[in-house]
Structure formats: structure tokens, C-alpha cells
Amino acid sequence: MATTIDNPPRTDAVRGRSERTARTGVGPLERQRRRMFWPFTAPALIVYAVLFIAPVGYALWTSLYKWDGMGAMDWRGLQNYTLLFRDPRFRTSLFNTLELMVIGGTITFVLSFALTLVLREMRAKLFARSVLFFPSLVNGMVFGIAAGFLFSPTGPVNQALKLFGVTTPPKWLSTDNLLPMVLGTLVWTATGYYTPIIMAAVDQIPDYLYEAAELDGAGPFQRFRHITLPCAWDVIAVCAVLWTVSSVKIFELILLYGGSTDAYPPVSSWNTAVYVYTEAFPQGTVPRLGTATAAAIVSLAMVTLITVVLRRLLRRDPVEY
Amino acid sequence: MGRTTVSASRVVGAATAVALALAVSACSSGAGDDAKSGGSFTYWSMWRSDEPQAKALKAAIDDFTAATGAKVTITWAGRDIAKKIGPAIAANQAPDLWDESDDKVYGTTASAGQALDLSPVLQLQVPEENVPVSQVIPAKYFDMLPKDPSGSNHYVIPYEVVTNAMFYHAADPAVASAMPSPPTDWAGLLKVCDALKAAGKACIASEGEDPWTNALYFDYLLNGAGVNVAQLSADKSGAAWDNPAVLTAAQQVEQLVKGGHLIPGYDATKFPAQETNWTAGKAAFYMDGNYVTAEVAKQVPAGWKTASILPPTAKAPDAGLIGFAIPKRAKNAAAAQKFIAFFLQKKHLSGISTTALNITPRTDIPAPAELADVQKTLEAPTVRLSFDGAGGSWLPKVLNENYLDFWHGKTTAAQFVAKCKADQVTYWQTQG
Structure with a gap:
């Protein structure tokens, strides 16, 4: 759409554009557009600066102090x-954050691809997609509760397992199984969320590509690898970033899985978000806002870095079809 | 990006607001005088308006307004109040009066020197009774509290007292025959547990996920052995854990775990699964705060009779206070102090017992029938804070998870003590 306007050299001769505009290379529409740039983007930038940049800046500043939120701020430097x-x-919190990101992400995307493979060729796929999407509509807290x-031990899950002959089921709710349970819930909801997004991209891929591949003797996996994956790559890359964030x-x-009425979850199950929370809202003591904000800044830096690296790694020339 | 920054920006957002408000209020502040406000004050309550304690307080406040003409602006803030009070104080927007448990009042305000010394309240007369407040509130409740930076332990005036104990159903025949009289030493308790086991009943119901209630056994045993948990936790070298009494207490807890005296499946459930099992008679004892009687009131079978004991050898019962506190920056402190004395009148304070079914610090107000035992326990000459007041992030970062591993039988007593010692050393190294 924009190409005919942004590409003056090709049209200049035909349209007899004047020397002056040809020299600056900017048409009237483009000039108008540039004039409107700041009035239109400024409000968004202001909101962004006030609600995001300023708090982050303030957090950075607070992270250099020891502060209980009430009294004087003591300079601590780094x-x-x-x-x-x-x-x-x-x-441990950092490690857990990365573990949830990498292991959870890998399982989620492998499952999403597998479902994509099946869903593309299945009947009633819209219904199946709705069913898959449903868990991500439910608030995570409902699962926790x-x-x-x-x-x-006597709950419905173990009763059902008993029907299949499992007599010694695992202790699902023991502290050891805390992170795997969180991971399981996460994968379940996230798979339902990312599969429909990837499927929407897959639906845009023309059928003739698949038909041609089939004629060439490609099996379902090869069709996935050589058609679905490259054609839907942009969307998959965006999904990967969304997941990371x-x-x-x-x-x-x-x-919810790990906490009790009197206590935080066991410390070995904390991720950086929980760590920040416990420092900022401790039980029965004044907040340690300095370390809380420092931890938040560290995890912000970590996720920014990972996102940038991921974007680099996933960059491909778009396939046009 | 990410919840971390959401929480961070929440914190920071609040902090920014606080800073702005500080700047604004710095110009406008100046202690308001009571004469101008006519004895009126603002009150933030830890209760929600539908809770019974709120009803007792509301009735007294209405009476106070009728008697003095002073207007009380109430906010029924609920338990989030402990998170709101600090920022409110920083912004000079704090109420003149608020209430919470002693540990929250100390942790969020008094320890930072932000709570008013309420010693003058103790000298105020209780209206219509002609005795000072100090005569109706036993001094032992203040003696157990940690001191604030100015050396005062009168930063909270209690109107409700809570204790932790092993609760049981006294009319249960299996319990009655296993425990003809309360055991006086640890071996005696184990004998009771053995007898219960023989009768096919678990000794102790435990919410295995919860470090706090389960660690109360260890806490009481340490108290019995003369170990102060606050001092134990404050030792930066960790050497306090080498005290043989600490290991002995841990070994006694281990006898419960290894002896199979904890209800089966306790390490694989979530609250309130085991509380329910306890009321269903599947186990004899349940360690908790005395609010448990109100919690289970609707599910206990007919004929249920609540009684309680402390773990044998404990020297002093735990006491937790719920009471009034006044921020140092309160503008109408005198009016709020007057109301504290007003609420401590027998006729008003009784509502905490009759309406809210809890125990008051006044010994002349009888506790609800199911808490009669507990009130008797609290008549001990001295009381103590649970864990001797040790708290803050020491609990989650040093004790809690190590204790849960131990309580679930994954580590031995010796391993538990060694782990706590090691974690405590690194904990203090990272506290700055």
C-alpha cells in the first residue's frame, strides 16, 4: 500500500514531479503524515513515559538505597x-524463572505444533480449538484452589487413576511436586492459548502448497516441516517472545499452589516475581524496597536480554505466498 | 514486561505517589489540634464490616459518638491494612487510629519508630469504672513484646488475645481413654499417641503444607528447654544452633514424625483437608490458634466439646495480641487515645467475647464456653510471643522449608539443625 508513495524514483518521471519535491524526496501526503506524527504519537509516548519509563527509572533509583518506604533512604550504591x-x-529464584521459561516453553510449543499438525486436517476443528482455548480464559487462581x-489423596484424580489400576499415585500436593504442578498447569493453559494463534497463521497458508507437497510424496511431518513451519514462522516467533515475557x-x-494461610510458598519454589513480592510485602516486618526493586530490575534486564537474543535467533526472511 | 515489573511498578507507583504526597503534605502538615476537630478522629480497621469484631467495635463507636459528640470516620479496611499503613504514614495520610496483631503493628510501624508510645493510655481512666486502663489490661501482655527504637513496648493496646495450643474433642471416648489426664512430659504425650494408635486413631492432624502451625511444636519444645527462638534466629554465626537443647527438641519432634503419629497423607494435602479430618474424628489433636474453634463451629458433630493442652514441658503459653495502635504522625492522637480507654469498658469489650466469640485481655470477661480452657491457660503469670517474636524473612528464608522437609520425614533432626545453621549464616550475610 505504502510502496507506491514511498518509492518516488519510479513514479516521478511519469507524474512529472517538480525538481524541488524530487530533491527532498517527500510527497505532499508524506509531508502531511510527518506533520501529524508528533500530535498523534505524543499522547501515547507521554502515557508510556509516565506509567512505564518513570516507574522503572524510579525503581532503578530506589534500588540504590535501603528504604522501608516510610523513613529516610540510606544510600547503598550497588x-x-x-x-x-x-x-x-x-x-534459586532466578533459576526457577529460567526453568519455567525454557522447560515450560519447550513443552508448550512442542504440544502446540503437534496439535497444529492434527487440527489442520481434522473435522470440527473450530470446536476443538474452542475447547483447547478454554483453559486460558479461566483465572489461574481457580486452578490453584x-x-x-x-x-x-482421596480426590477425583486419584479415584480416576484407581480405575486404571494405579494404586500408589504420586503425592501430587507434596512440596517436592510444587514446581512440576505449576509447570503442568502453565503448559495446559498456555498450549490452549498459543495453538489457536499459530493455527490462525496456518489457516492462511494456501492449500495448493500442501496438495503439491502431497503429490510429491511428503508425509504429514514433512509437510509440517517444509510448509507449515516456514510459512507460519513470523507468528511462531512472536508467540515465542510473548511466552518469554x-x-x-x-x-x-x-x-496459590505453595502458599498456606500463614506462610509464603517454600523458598525453593520461588521465582523472581515471588522474591520481589516477599521483599516488598514481607510478613511482620518493614518492606525492604531497595532489594525488592533491585530484584525487579535484575529480572527486567534478564527478560529484555533474552527477548532481544530470541528475536535475533528467530529472525528469518519472510516467505511470501 | 513481566509480573516482576508489574509488582515492581506497583511498588514504585505506590512509592512515587508517596513521594509526591510527601512533598505536598510537607507544606500543609502541622499537627492538627483536637480542639479544632472536636475530639473527632479517623479509624482504619483490620476487620471487614461484616465480621463480628466489626460489629462489636461499631456498637462502641456509636456509643462513643453519642456520649462525646465526636465523629469517628471509619474505614473497614480488612487485613490488607498492614500493607497500606506504611505508605499511608509516609504520605502523611495515616489514620489517627488503626488495629492489627502485635507482630504487624511492630513489624510495619513500631520497629521503624513510627508508632506512638501509648503509655499515657494506661493512665487514662476507663469510663464508668474508675480504674485506670493499666488495671484492666495485664502488664504481662506488654512485657513479652519487643521494644521499639525509643524503648517502649506500649505501642499496641490489646482488645483481643489469641493463643496457640493443641486442640482436641474432650468428649471423644478414644481420646478420653488414651489421655485420662494431660501429659506432663514429652514421653507422656508419646504414650498418649501410642494408645491412640492402638485404638486406630491418629494422634495429630497436621496441614503438612503449613510450616507455621507445625513448627509450633518445635517452638514450644524449645521454650520448654529454655531456648529463646528470637535469640536463636538473631545469631549471625549460627552457633546458637549447636546448643544441644536445640537438637534434643528437634529429636522430640522427630519422634512424632518417625513414630507415625501424624495423620496419614498429611504431606500431600492442602488446608483445610486435615482440619476437616480432625473434626471428623480421624485424629485427636490439632495445633492451631484458638480461632480454630470458630472456624470449625459449623462442621463439628453434635456433642463436640473443645479442650486444649500445650505441648508438654512448655513453660509459658503463646499469646498474640490484637489491638489498637496510633501512628506517630497522627493528627488527632489524643481523641483516639480517649476512644481506646472507652472501648476497654467491660460493657463494650464483652462484645469481643459474646459477639465475636474470642478472648479479651480482661480477666473479668469470661471467654466463650469452648475457649474456657484457653482462657485458663492464658492466666499463666507470664506469656510469650510465638517463636519469641522471631519473624520477618527469617521464617521463609531459614526455618520454614527446612522444617517442612524435616516434618515430612525427608531429613533427620541432625540434618535439619545443620541445614538451619548453614542457611542462617548465609541469611545474615545477605541482610546488609
Whole structure:
């Protein structure tokens, strides 16, 4: 659409454009557009600056102090950061965040691709997609609360397993199984979320490509590898970034699966989000806003870095069809 | 991007608001005088308006307004109040009066020097009773509290007292025959547990996910052995864990775990699964705060009779206070103090027992029938804070998970003690 306007050299001669405009290379529409650029983007930029950049800047500043939110702020410099990295609890939190991101992401996308493979050729696929999407509509907290009932030793899950002859089911709700349970719930909801998005891209791929491949003797997996994957690559890359960003946000699931009425979840199951929360809203003591914001800044830096690297790695020339 | 920054920006957003408000209020503040406000004040409550405690407080406030003409602006804030009070104080927007448990009042305000010393309230007369407040509220409840930076432990005036104990159904024949009289030493408790096991009943129902209630056994045993948990937790070298009494207490807890005295499946359920099992008679004892009686009131079978004991050898019962506090920056502190004395009148404070079914600090107000035992326990000459007041992030970062691993039988007593010692050393190294 924009190409005919942004590409003056080809049209200049035909349209007899004047020397002056040809020299600046800007047409009237483009000039108008440039004039309108700031009035239209400024409000968004202001909102962005006030609601995002300023708080992040303020967090950065706070992270250099020791502060309880009420009294005076004591200058600490980078000491909050060095303390964070010496705290084995924070290192575990970082590791858990990465574990949820990488393992959860891998399983989610493998499942999504498998479902894409099946769903493309299946009847009633719209219905199947709705069913898959449904879990992501439900608030994560519902799973956390329902789990206590579903997975209790005499609960419905174990009753069902008994029908299949499993007499010694795992202790689902024990502290050891906390992260796997969180991971399971996460994969379940995320698969339902990303599969329809990837499927929407797959639906745009013309059928003749698949038909041609079939005639050439390609099986379902080869069709997936040589047609679906390259043609839907842009969407998959965006999904991967979305997943990375959202996996760092996981918070309420850990709190609900692992927390009790009196205590936070076991410290070995914390991710950086929970770590920040416990520092900022501790039980029975003043907040440690310096370390809380330092931890938040570290995880922001981490997710930014990973997103940039991921974008680089996933960059491909778009396939046109 | 990411929940971390959401929470961060929440914190920071709040902090920004606080900073702005500070800047604004710095110009406008100046202690308001009571004369101008006519004895009126603002009150933020930890209760929601539909809770019974709120009803008792509301009735007293109406009475206070009728008697003095002072207007009380109430916000029924609920338990989030502990998170809101700090930012509110920083922004000079704090109420003149608020209430919470002693640990929250200390942790969020008093420890930072932001709570008013309420010693003058103790000298105020309780209206219509002609005695000072200090005579109706036993001094032992203040003596157990940690001191704030100015050396005061009168930053909270209690109107409700809570304790933690092993609760049981006294009319259960299996319990009655296993425990003809309360055991006086640890071996005695184990004997009761053995007798219960022989009768096919588990000794202890435990919410295995919850470190706090389960660690109360260890806490009471340490108390019995003369170990102060606050001092234990404050030792930066971790050497306090080498005290043989600590290992002995852990080994006693281990006897419960290894002896099979905890209800089967306790390590694979979530609250309130085991509380329900306990009321269904599947186990004899359930360690919790005395609010458990109100929690299970609707599910206990007919003829249920609540009684309680402390783990044998414990020297002093736990006490938790719920009471009034006044921020140091409150503008109408005198009016709020007057109301505290007003609420402590027998006729008003009784509502905490009759309406809210809880225990008051006044010994002349009888506790609800199911808490009679607990009130008797609290008559001990001295009381203590649970974990001797040790708290903050020491619990989640040092004790809780190590204790759960131990309580679930994954580690031995010796391993548990060694792990706590090691984690405590790194904990203090990273506290700055």
C-alpha cells in the first residue's frame, strides 16, 4: 500500500514531479503524515513515559538505597545488587524463572505444533480449538484452589487413576511436586492459548502448497516441516517472545499452589516475581524496597536480554505466498 | 514486561505517589489540634464490616459518638491494612487510629519508630469504672513484646488475645481413654499417641503444607528447654544452633514424625483437608490458634466439646495480641487515645467475647464456653510471643522449608539443625 508513495524514483518521471519535491524526496501526503506524527504519537509516548519509563527509572533509583518506604533512604550504591547475587534464595529464584521459561516453553510449543499438525486436517476443528482455548480464559487462581480438592489423596484424580489400576499415585500436593504442578498447569493453559494463534497463521497458508507437497510424496511431518513451519514462522516467533515475557510474570500460581494461610510458598519454589513480592510485602516486618526493586530490575534486564537474543535467533526472511 | 515489573511498578507507583504526597503534605502538615476537630478522629480497621469484631467495635463507636459528640470516620479496611499503613504514614495520610496483631503493628510501624508510645493510655481512666486502663489490661501482655527504637513496648493496646495450643474433642471416648489426664512430659504425650494408635486413631492432624502451625511444636519444645527462638534466629554465626537443647527438641519432634503419629497423607494435602479430618474424628489433636474453634463451629458433630493442652514441658503459653495502635504522625492522637480507654469498658469489650466469640485481655470477661480452657491457660503469670517474636524473612528464608522437609520425614533432626545453621549464616550475610 505504502510502496507506491514511498518509492518516488519510479513514479516521478511519469507524474512529472517538480525538481524541488524530487530533491527532498517527500510527497505532499508524506509531508502531511510527518506533520501529524508528533500530535498523534505524543499522547501515547507521554502515557508510556509516565506509567512505564518513570516507574522503572524510579525503581532503578530506589534500588540504590535501603528504604522501608516510610523513613529516610540510606544510600547503598550497588550493594543491594551484590547482596542479591550472594543470596542463594535469589539465585534459586532466578533459576526457577529460567526453568519455567525454557522447560515450560519447550513443552508448550512442542504440544502446540503437534496439535497444529492434527487440527489442520481434522473435522470440527473450530470446536476443538474452542475447547483447547478454554483453559486460558479461566483465572489461574481457580486452578490453584481447585487443585487442593482435585489432587488430594482421596480426590477425583486419584479415584480416576484407581480405575486404571494405579494404586500408589504420586503425592501430587507434596512440596517436592510444587514446581512440576505449576509447570503442568502453565503448559495446559498456555498450549490452549498459543495453538489457536499459530493455527490462525496456518489457516492462511494456501492449500495448493500442501496438495503439491502431497503429490510429491511428503508425509504429514514433512509437510509440517517444509510448509507449515516456514510459512507460519513470523507468528511462531512472536508467540515465542510473548511466552518469554509472560513466563516471567508467573506469580499467583506459585503463591496459590505453595502458599498456606500463614506462610509464603517454600523458598525453593520461588521465582523472581515471588522474591520481589516477599521483599516488598514481607510478613511482620518493614518492606525492604531497595532489594525488592533491585530484584525487579535484575529480572527486567534478564527478560529484555533474552527477548532481544530470541528475536535475533528467530529472525528469518519472510516467505511470501 | 513481566509480573516482576508489574509488582515492581506497583511498588514504585505506590512509592512515587508517596513521594509526591510527601512533598505536598510537607507544606500543609502541622499537627492538627483536637480542639479544632472536636475530639473527632479517623479509624482504619483490620476487620471487614461484616465480621463480628466489626460489629462489636461499631456498637462502641456509636456509643462513643453519642456520649462525646465526636465523629469517628471509619474505614473497614480488612487485613490488607498492614500493607497500606506504611505508605499511608509516609504520605502523611495515616489514620489517627488503626488495629492489627502485635507482630504487624511492630513489624510495619513500631520497629521503624513510627508508632506512638501509648503509655499515657494506661493512665487514662476507663469510663464508668474508675480504674485506670493499666488495671484492666495485664502488664504481662506488654512485657513479652519487643521494644521499639525509643524503648517502649506500649505501642499496641490489646482488645483481643489469641493463643496457640493443641486442640482436641474432650468428649471423644478414644481420646478420653488414651489421655485420662494431660501429659506432663514429652514421653507422656508419646504414650498418649501410642494408645491412640492402638485404638486406630491418629494422634495429630497436621496441614503438612503449613510450616507455621507445625513448627509450633518445635517452638514450644524449645521454650520448654529454655531456648529463646528470637535469640536463636538473631545469631549471625549460627552457633546458637549447636546448643544441644536445640537438637534434643528437634529429636522430640522427630519422634512424632518417625513414630507415625501424624495423620496419614498429611504431606500431600492442602488446608483445610486435615482440619476437616480432625473434626471428623480421624485424629485427636490439632495445633492451631484458638480461632480454630470458630472456624470449625459449623462442621463439628453434635456433642463436640473443645479442650486444649500445650505441648508438654512448655513453660509459658503463646499469646498474640490484637489491638489498637496510633501512628506517630497522627493528627488527632489524643481523641483516639480517649476512644481506646472507652472501648476497654467491660460493657463494650464483652462484645469481643459474646459477639465475636474470642478472648479479651480482661480477666473479668469470661471467654466463650469452648475457649474456657484457653482462657485458663492464658492466666499463666507470664506469656510469650510465638517463636519469641522471631519473624520477618527469617521464617521463609531459614526455618520454614527446612522444617517442612524435616516434618515430612525427608531429613533427620541432625540434618535439619545443620541445614538451619548453614542457611542462617548465609541469611545474615545477605541482610546488609
